Amino acid sequence: MKIDDWWAGQGSERYWMEITNRGDLGGDLLAPQANPDGKPIWHYTLVQYTAPGDIVFHWHKSWAGTPAIVGWSEVVGPLSADAMEWQAQGTVGRARGHTDVLPNWVMPLGGFTEFERPVTTPMLNPHFDDVMSKVSGKKYGPFIPYQPGVLRATQAYLTKFPSSLVPRITSLAKSTVPTPPDDRKQDNKSRGTKGGQGRLADPVLRKAIENYAVDAAIQHYKAIGATDVEILGKPYDLKLTLHGQERHIEVKGTTVDGAVRVVLTIGEVNHALEWPRTDLFVLDGIEYKHQVASGYKLTGGTSRVWVDWQPAEAGLHPTEFSYDLPDVN
Template sequence: MAIYTWWASDPHQRFWMEITDRDDLGADLFAPTADGSGRPYWGYELITYVQPGDVIVHWHKTLAGEPGIVGWSQATGFYEETDISWQAHGTVGRRAGSLEPRPAWRMPLLNFTPLARPVLISEVRAWEPELRKVLAQLEVQYPDGRLYFPFGFSDRRELRAQQTYFVKMPREVLEILALEDLGDVTGPKPGATSTERKSAKRGGSGYIADSAVRSAIEWRAVNLAIEAYEALDYEVEYTGSTKPYDLVVTKRDEIRRVEVKGSSGAAKTVELTYGEVDNSRDWQPTDLVVVDGIQWWRELDGSVQADGGEIRWWKNWTAEASRLQEIRFRYKLPPSGWSGK
């Protein structure tokens, strides 16, 4: 799909809008690389045109009691190629969609800031004449393609947010919505253009990029766990590189093993290896420490950094069988197979 980058020549047009009902608002932009029929779709692909430092306003469908803009975040680093379990919303999407993992794009976000006063749909509708005027002016100024405007107009129903995931937010619309102060947010650092980033991605390794992100998140979680135990006067030894647990913490005669897990969102589950499960059952006391909400970003040199996070703690933890769910299997191949020759 050819995206019409009407904003490319104007550095002031660095705003976007996510339309969602997700719980982890401001964690990232996350969408499949194609629609349910496997075709490119602009409401997803626009993610790949976001530049580091761009501002994303978040339109949430329920958080403020009615749909509206409830906060904003900033893009950081470059988008990642990964997988997502995704099902489109709406009657048709639920019927045709699938929860099978699909290729996806993920753009990390930082600095989620809730609006003290959300901009609700009832207010936006009151500004419909001004919004229609802005759209008409932009269509004259940029006549060669789609504008990906954040709102849809109809003579048969009231104004509403576009029925998609991600749209372009013209700065002129922010001014109408009394959000012009977002224009003062520090701009992006100089870096690769969208075209350069997309070209580089074609030859890159998504697995290596994801591995670097996972490592940054895991080390951030481990470091926070170490700080937390040291604050409780434990001596701490890192064992994660050689043992099926991350830390051994000691205070006088007390010796505890600690399993640490990190997440960029609000973790409802964690992945455990057989060794981690067996350790929790064979050795007590063992603790489980989960660090949620870790923020990560990719520097211009490609390195991944992580910060933030909130600790949750399960003391004297055992991996109960009733809470475990098998999600992977190791299959032993038969002794011979067709080589294709």
């Protein structure tokens, strides 16, 4: 969906507010990419507009015993896609009586810091006019008028927090927050369309995406004359003959549109470095719907191929380590 990113080009506008009742506060920003009908929702879409170094205030409904801004975290990144079960919110959503497995955005956070004094609504209300003057005319703001002279948090998940409001909050909280640098590592126009492959929490969906991408790769190579196609899985996905030569294919599938990152195992990397005729086939932008009877229905996807692919060391980032346990004293 189209977002009115009024803050674009304003280097100081690097603040957000999460409104939640999660117990794992400060771990990440986590939101479905769309509702069960496939329609994007603005306060979920905003997760894609955050960037490493941004500051996220946390409005928690019960952390301090009453709704309040209880602290802040820093966006660490990178943005990735995942999937999990979601219970629809609101009276109608809860009345449906079941959850939906939906694709979601995950933006890691770090450095969660609690305020010395949580900022509650009664603390904000005496500053009603000042707060409203700073949020009025700016879309996706953190507060709205509830009654004359009374504020309430916007009924949303992630909101845009105007930088001009930060001093008021830190003064009331008797705390400080870092001032992010005036540069953002990612252009707003590209944010939200490019992310990492991520690791899907649902193993059934993960396997469905893998198989769908492999099928797409087979169709691609057969269309350009490949024969003797064999599905292996490890340490690479496909072995085939193309133009009289044996070629190995590493296949990756993801729901992220325009993915800029995929997950590789050490075995996949080593094989690509050892076998000169290895291609990397990536199918991104895969769409899916959960079907109770048959699991998932997958559609769409855009393919890209890196011929004679050699993983560049600069593009590899460790995601886990093997650790040799020392002797117990």
